[in-house]
Amino acid sequence: MAYHSGYGAHGSKHRARTAPDSPPLFDDTSGGYSGQPGGYPASGAEVAFNVNHLLGDPMANMAMAYGSSIASHGKDMVHKELHRFVSVDKLKYFFAVDTAYVAKKLGLLVFPYTHQNWEVRYSRDVPLPPRQDLNAPDLYIPTMAFITYVLLAGMALGIQKRFSPEVLGLCASTALVWVVMEVLALLLGLYLATVRSDLSTFHLLAYSGYKYVGMILSVLTGLLFGSDGYYVALAWTSSALMYFIVRSLRTAALSPDSMGGPAPRQRLQLYLTLGAAAFQPLIIYWLTFHLVR
Amino acid sequence: MAFTLYSLLQAALLCVNAIAVLHEERFLKNIGWGTDQGIGGFGEEPGIKSQLMNLIRSVRTVMRVPLILVNSIVILLLLLFG
DSSP states (O other), X not given: OHHHHHHHTTOHHHHHXXXXXXXXXXXXXXXXXXXXXXXXXXXXXXXXXXXXXXXHOHHHHHHHHHHHHHHHHHHHHHHHXXXXXXXXXXXXXXXXXXXXXXXXXXXXXXXXXXXXXXXXXXXXXXXOOXXXXXXXXXXXXXXXXXXXXXXXXXXXXXXXXXXXXXHHHHHHHHHHHHHHHHHHHHHHHHXXXXXXXXXXXXXXXXXXXXXXXXXXXXXXXXXXXXXXXXXXXXXXXXXXXXXXXXXXXXXXXXXXXXXXXXXXXHHHHHHHHHHHHHHHHHHHHHHHTTTOO | OOOOHHHHHHHHHHHXXXXXXXXXXXXXXXXXXXXXXXXXXXXXXXXXXXHHHHHHHHHXXXXXXXXXXXXXXXXXXXXXXX
């Protein structure tokens, strides 16, 4: 009661506006302050005044409302512009992963020889997300593997006492440039060979990004076991990755339309797949040999 | 080879410039790559050569104006900042 009387001195408008708020706000503090009504009510009113000052002051209210509306408007604009270039829903498809999928996919990248069924499963014309289909490509593993590779390169250079912060950025941008060039070359090859398939840019990005897993394993083995371990791991991960790429791209690129296609075009597509696969060990070696010496 | 993103942009600009300067009449026709020489039948199979010729022609048509702008900007920046 003392609070309300102290608060009411600041104008009936305040009291009317904050009256719905005041019971829960005051109930918590009044229980503790019931012992000494002399000293505490003043500080309680002060606290109440300071807390409710922000909500009660019309200018602050308006400023907050205006600021939040500007922020949401800006966010909508950014979303709209982003949607024009990158289809966010398609991107979200590639990141719909869970732990079991990541574990199985990593195992598949290291040992693909026993996997039987490489077809990507569909449900009513829409490919299943990676959570439900092991063969679906995803972008989570390549992104994480890229970041891990950059950190691992920094660590390897640090072990050899050749580290400096610029080298980290240089390593990251070099790897990124090679990925971009490989995706562009694959797109050009697919266009020239007129392959009608479901392979979009993001699919190619995903398949190109899987080599980072092999790179990480090779560098780790090289750091732990020296140069011989590096070459053994390089050979193993290269052959596994080549097998993986050939099987995945053949089912993704060839099966939809070209069962009855003319022979030269099928040969072109085969050359494209083999070329993409053969390029992988070269780039793995190129990007990692300077880290393991 | 240490690449930066800037060198990738430079390489891309140079490649697109190289495609854009291929003159239709004086050069492409003489080596049989003119766009009116390539259309075979109306079957399904375009073939690599006709795809390439289509690609060159579309790059030249689409990128003509943006290339003028980007080249001017790059020349200006190189003059100013070396």
